[in-house]
Amino acid sequence: MAVPSTIIYQYLRSKKKFPHVWCPGCGIGITMGALLRALADLEVDKNDVAMVAGIGCTGRMSVYCDFHTLHTTHGRALAFATGVKLAKPNMRVIAVSGDGDALAIGGNHFIHAARRNIDITLILVNNKTYGMTGGQYSPTTPSGKFGSTAPYGNVEYPFDVFELAKGAGANYFARGTVYHATLLQVLMKKALEKKGFSVVEVISNCHTLYGRLNREGSAVKMIEWMNENAVNVKVASKKTPEELEGKFLIGEMLNIDRPEYCERYEQLIERLGGKSKAQNEARSPQHEAVEQ
Amino acid sequence: MRKFIEGSMAVAEAVKLCRPHVISAYPITPQTHIVEHLSQMVADGEVNAQFINVESEFGAASVVLGASAAGGRAFSATTSQGLLLMGEVIFNIAGLRLPVVITVANRSISAPINIWNDHSDAMAIRDAGWIMLFAEDNQEAHDMHLQAYKIGETPEISLPVMINMDGFILTHAFEGVDVISQEEADSFLPPFKPAVHLDVKNPVTMGVLAEPQWYMEARCRMQEALYESRPVIKQAARDFKGKFGRWYGDVIDTYRIDGAETVFVAMGSLIGTLKDAVDDLRGKGEKVGLLKIRCFRPFPGQEIAEALKNTRRVAIMEKAFSLGASGILGDEIKAALYATPYRPEISTFFIGLGGRDIPKSSIVNVYNQVKAKQQNNVFVDLKTELVK
Numbered sequence: 053m054a055v056p057s058t059i060i061y062q063y064l065r066s067k068k069k070f071p072h073v074w075c076p077g078c079g080i081g082i083t084m085g086a087l088l089r090a091l092a093d094l095e096v097d098k099n100d101v102a103m104v105a106g107i108g109c110t111g112r113m114s115v116y117c118d119f120h121t122l123h124t125t126h127g128r129a130l131a132f133a134t135g136v137k138l139a140k141p142n143m144r145v146i147a148v149s150g151d152g153d154a155l156a157i158g159g160n161h162f163i164h165a166a167r168r169n170i171d172i173t174l175i176l177v178n179n180k181t182y183g184m185t186g187g188q189y190s191p192t193t194p195s196g197k198f199g200s201t202a203p204y205g206n207v208e209y210p211f212d213v214f215e216l217a218k219g220a221g222a223n224y225f226a227r228g229t230v231y232h233a234t235l236l237q238v239l240m241k242k243a244l245e246k247k248g249f250s251v252v253e254v255i256s257n258c259h260t261l262y263g264r265l266n267r268e269g270s271a272v273k274m275i276e277w278m279n280e281n282a283v284n285v286k287v288a289s290k291k292t293p294e295e296l297e298g299k300f301l302i303g304e305m306l307n308i309d310r311p312e313y314c315e316r317y318e319q320l321i322e323r324l325g326g327k328s329k330a331q332n333e334a335r336s337p338q339h340e341a342v343e344q
Numbered sequence: 345m346r347k348f349i350e351g352s353m354a355v356a357e358a359v360k361l362c363r364p365h366v367i368s369a370y371p372i373t374p375q376t377h378i379v380e381h382l383s384q385m386v387a388d389g390e391v392n393a394q395f396i397n398v399e400s401e402f403g404a405a406s407v408v409l410g411a412s413a414a415g416g417r418a419f420s421a422t423t424s425q426g427l428l429l430m431g432e433v434i435f436n437i438a439g440l441r442l443p444v445v446i447t448v449a450n451r452s453i454s455a456p457i458n459i460w461n462d463h464s465d466a467m468a469i470r471d472a473g474w475i476m477l478f479a480e481d482n483q484e485a486h487d488m489h490l491q492a493y494k495i496g497e498t499p500e501i502s503l504p505v506m507i508n509m510d511g512f513i514l515t516h517a518f519e520g521v522d523v524i525s526q527e528e529a530d531s532f533l534p535p536f537k538p539a540v541h542l543d544v545k546n547p548v549t550m551g552v553l554a555e556p557q558w559y560m561e562a563r564c565r566m567q568e569a570l571y572e573s574r575p576v577i578k579q580a581a582r583d584f585k586g587k588f589g590r591w592y593g594d595v596i597d598t599y600r601i602d603g604a605e606t607v608f609v610a611m612g613s614l615i616g617t618l619k620d621a622v623d624d625l626r627g628k629g630e631k632v633g634l635l636k637i638r639c640f641r642p643f644p645g646q647e648i649a650e651a652l653k654n655t656r657r658v659a660i661m662e663k664a665f666s667l668g669a670s671g672i673l674g675d676e677i678k679a680a681l682y683a684t685p686y687r688p689e690i691s692t693f694f695i696g697l698g699g700r701d702i703p704k705s706s707i708v709n710v711y712n713q714v715k716a717k718q719q720n721n722v723f724v725d726l727k728t729e730l731v732k
Contacts, residue, residue, distance in 0.1 A: 107425075107457075125425055125454060126372075127400065157370065157400035157429075185371035186380065188397055201371070201383040201397040 060088035063098055065118045073112055077271025079230030079256030083177055084113050086233055086254075087146070090240035101144045104133040106153035108184050109258075110177040113148045127158030130165045133172050141314045144244070145171070151178045151192040155211055159191065166220035169248045170313040175240065176213065176251055179258040187261030198265040213253045214305050223248030225306035229255040229278035232302060239304060248312040255282070255300070347523050351482040351514040352377030354521040355421070355447055355507075358489035360391045361529035362445075365416030367395045368407035372426040373459050374511040375449040379421055401426035405433035405446075412442035413550055415541035417493065420444070423511055424451035427465045431472075437504045438473030438566065440550055443496030443536075444504040445489065449511040450612065450663075452698045460699020461511045463612065463663040466640075467672050473566050475505040475573055476641040478611040483521050484592045485509045490524065490533050491580040499539045501573045503566075508640075510613040512699070524588065532587055570642040577639055595644035597636040598651055600626060604633030606657040606714060607688075609648075609673065611637045614661060614695070614702060621707040632711065637673065645680030652677075653686045659714045660692045661707075661724075670721050691719035700725060 064070075074080050091101065098119050105114035107126035114121040120143075124132040129147040137145045147154075154162050154176050165172060181199060182188045189199030189206045192213070196205045217225045224246040228236035236254060243250035257263060257274035268274050283296060285303040318328050349357070355378045359367070367386065369379040379397075386395040398404050401422050408418035422430060427448055437444050453464040466476060475495060479485035485507065492505040509515060524532075540548055554562055578594035585591045599615075600622055601607060608618050615636045625632045635651050637644070652658055660674045669675070674692035681687065691714045696702045706725050713719050 123457065126429075152371075157402075159399060182371045185373055185376045188371040188376070188380070191399065199397070200380045201395070203384050203387045 059092045063088045069116050075260045082230040082233050083254045086236040087240050089237045102136045103146050104129045105148045108150040108153045110150035130161040146173045148175045152182045152190045155191040163220040166222040166249050168313045169310050173243050174251045176253045177256050179256040181258050181262040183258045217251045218306050224250035226304045227253045227302045231275045231278040345523050350518050353381050354482040354486040356381035357523050358486045359419050360385050362493050364393045364419045366411035366418045367393050368404045369420050370401045370404050374515045375421045375423040401429040405430035408444045409437050412444045413542050415538045417536040418444050421447040423449040424465045434469050435472045441502040445492045447507045449515045450508050451511040458698040461513050462697045466508050467664040477507050479509045480615040482519050486521050494533050494580050495576050498576050502539050513613045593638045595639035596647050599634040601633035605631040607633045607655045609635045609660045621704045649680045649684045655688045658688045658690045661695045663696050665694050689718045693722050693724050695724040
């Protein structure tokens with residue numbers, strides 16, 4: 053019998069902060085597991101990671117993970133993360149947000165983090181609703197679907213997160229689902245290794261609210277739906293438009309190498325003959341005091 | 345009709361009666377139920393309004409500003425971080441003299457993150473130029489919405505009104521509420537006739553640049569309008585009593601204050617607990633009374649001073665304070681009394697921050713402390729072992 057892996061325990065506040073608040077069957081746990089396994093694969097020292105989160109169900113991830121964690125105000129994860137990255141360019145900065153957090157109240161920060169192409173990895177859990185406040189429609193709720201503030205169907209159009217990230221200037225975009233947990237881990241690993249702004253959109257299930265309002269069934273049924281309707285980009289080109297009707301793409305959808313913001317900043321300093329951030333970090337007694 | 349409903353529903357029912365044209369909000373606990381109920385009412389055609397669940401509170405406040413500028417009656421609801429995020433627009437709505445009504449389900453402010461009740465949110469934007477009313481219970485919250493539009497839309501006032509009700513304690517409490525009928529509501533609150541609005545036939549410019557020659561005058565006019573709103577607020581309360589028979593005070597209210605040597609002062613749902621505590625203490629022969637501040641902005645300094653003139657001791661109990669200074673109500677009440685010959689001994693307390701329960705026993709402790717000696721800015725029920 054297979055023994056569950058305990059490899060992710062090193063990254064969890066398992067004795068301090070559990071049990072968690074997520075509903076039984078919620079996909080955020082699978083997402084967090086995939087992220088932690090990706091970090092374990094990369095043999096990342098947890099002291100080198102800053103996890104920045106906003107408000108919402110996904111934001112709770114920063115409570116359970118044992119990195120440097122910064123739980124911010126709603127929507128601001130990427131803005132706070134930008135500050136962390138500027139102060140500590142060598143730190144691995146991971147932002148975790150839900151669709152409401154990253155694309156509605158924090159939508160502005162999303163496009164500007166992508167435009168700057170700053171080296172932050174955003175894990176964007178898209179469950180198509182505001183889970184924590186009771187299932188209101190969000191910027192990723194498909195048209196016609198129900199929300200607690202759309203009792204007869206949503207009249208707005210959802211964002212295509214891939215097009216948004218690409219259009220705004222991100223270096224990397226991949227989409228996974230909580231059904232494809234192993235693929236998710238692979239995509240996250242690639243995103244973490246990528247210099248520049250990288251986004252992994254995770255299609256997740258909120259069976260408690262969104263699923264109930266839209267009669268999409270239990271957690272298992274919603275996750276099975278992901279399996280039935282996700283098409284990997286690698287095989288999508290071999291399929292006819294009819295075959296792709298109503299399906300959504302998963303896999304790596306964008307992988308380019310536009311120079312990253314912090315590096316460009318360093319280059320500017322170098323060109324003007326100033327001290328680089330690394331030199332400053334080494335020489336500043338103030339900084340050493342903070343380090344200690 | 346008397347209904348057993350949640351506080352949020354009591355608000356939604358009242359907003360429906362006010363026949364708003366535009367409702368815009370963003371979900372945030374513990375406000376969300378208010379706009380969820382309203383979105384259902386709009387979707388069912390019970391309210392002939394446009395409802396939009398926007399991308400942030402900043403957007404929600406901006407939408408209601410626009411709707412009001414276009415001559416519509418506009419409503420939003422929020423709390424805590426949402427109110428702070430609205431901040432820039434909150435000041436703008438007041439400066440543009442737009443009679444928007446916003447319900448705030450009062451909640452604490454981060455950090456640390458806390459979703460429970462106190463008054464830190466409302467107090468943080470107290471200088472924005474809004475009329476700020478505090479409801480004691482759900483019936484008052486229901487009734488206050490009709491009064492709020494009536495007050496704010498009075499042409500010479502033309503100011504936004506913020507209705508504050510304690511998050512969870514009121515918004516999530518079910519109780520019997522007399523829901524006003526539409527006919528009665530219509531006879532109390534006439535349709536909105538904006539003093540000025542965006543109209544292609546009669547063009548105006550709103551939000552102009554006011555150079556140093558004009559800015560101070562505009563702010564002075566706002567200050568005057570706020571002071572002038574006091575008689576309008578009082579009249580609205582009297583008119584409401586005349587029509588519906590219910591009375592919660594006008595800008596203030598008093599409870600068993602005659603002959604009281606010690607008077608508690610507070611706002612919001614704490615008033616209910618204090619009334620019970622006053623009854624208990626009176627039953628034991630203690631000479632105590634209560635002053636409720638129903639209207640915090642404009643600040644009813646004269647009315648408060650008058651109510652406290654025969655009192656020996658005052659115990660001010662606040663659910664917020666000005667960090668680095670002291671209690672907000674405390675300072676303002678002291679300032680109001682300074683202009684009079686009355687010099688009661690004033691004690692100030694911070695209570696119930698971040699949703700900490702306020703049992704009657706805590707109030708009795710406060711009373712005993714005040715009776716023993718004057719107290720300054722005491723955190724009630726503080727866990728002293730955690731702040732060493």
